[in-house]
Amino acid sequence: MNQATTILDASQPQRPARTVFSSAAFHRIQLRHFILFDVLPALGTLAAFVSLRWLPLHVTDIVLFSVFWLATGLGLTVGYHRYFSHRAFTAARPVAYLLLVLGLMAARGPMISWVAMHRRHHELSDRDGDMHSPNLHGETLSGRMRGFIHAHLTWMIRHDYPNVARYVPDLLRNRDLMRLNRSYYFWVAFGLALPALIGGLVQWRWQGALTGFLWGGVVRIFVVEQTMSAINSLCHLVGTKAFARGDQSRNNVWLGFVTWGEAHHNNHHAFSNSAAFGLRWHELDPGFWFIRSLGILGLVWDIKLPQETKIISERRPGT
């Protein structure tokens, strides 16, 4: 594959010095996003469980939840995270755009903002300026609790906005990517409407559309949101530290499968450009399985992996 088939420009001009912006306009957008895609899905999930009495779960709802959970989760971990943030592999254009659309449907924010915040997280992990570290609120039990709640949820209500010209110049240069990124709200709405439509058609009744919307849309958004938040909170607080990198990132092997591989978070901080987050056979990593499958099909290539000797030499004893 030649360069013309890829969408990311590898050249890196000098970075602007300003790191973050803070303004009332940004904070209004952040609050609105938090209410729409964190508070409402939580309330909607509660409503979905309460309504089970009148709207029993149909097998279609379980399938819709599972398929949309997996597709949008892969959009985040493979698309937003491993491809756009870390360039852990190179992708054919259609694959890159598909990953972007799936990530947008997850309702975790536009890709440009997500990647800028994430690159800043790696730059300052667990130090001043890391927007969602759970470790900057003191060593006491109450400090730890406040840190957890901050990292898991409340940081999203109001935070500094990273200077995208500094953090994501490679992405800003791509007009098609930017145009798609701007249609964020359309794709979130599409991700809610599609399971409703499928549920209604399969069951051929309005009730099917409603439960498809709830389980394939609202509950799925809530579960994906909680999963990604747990990487910020739990995976910087508890778990195994296989590699010492000066931050508090941890591995939680037992969460590997349900987080699409994201819970091997200490591995990821240690080898951030690696396409694989699971580095041992029992560190389940569905995100990497997906990348490897795309690689076999010739749809992605240049899949980056750390050298085995480096992994062995840098692994902390007993981990």
Ligand SMILES: [Zn+2]
């Ligand atoms: Zn982290």
Ligand SMILES: [Zn+2]
């Ligand atoms: Zn990362």
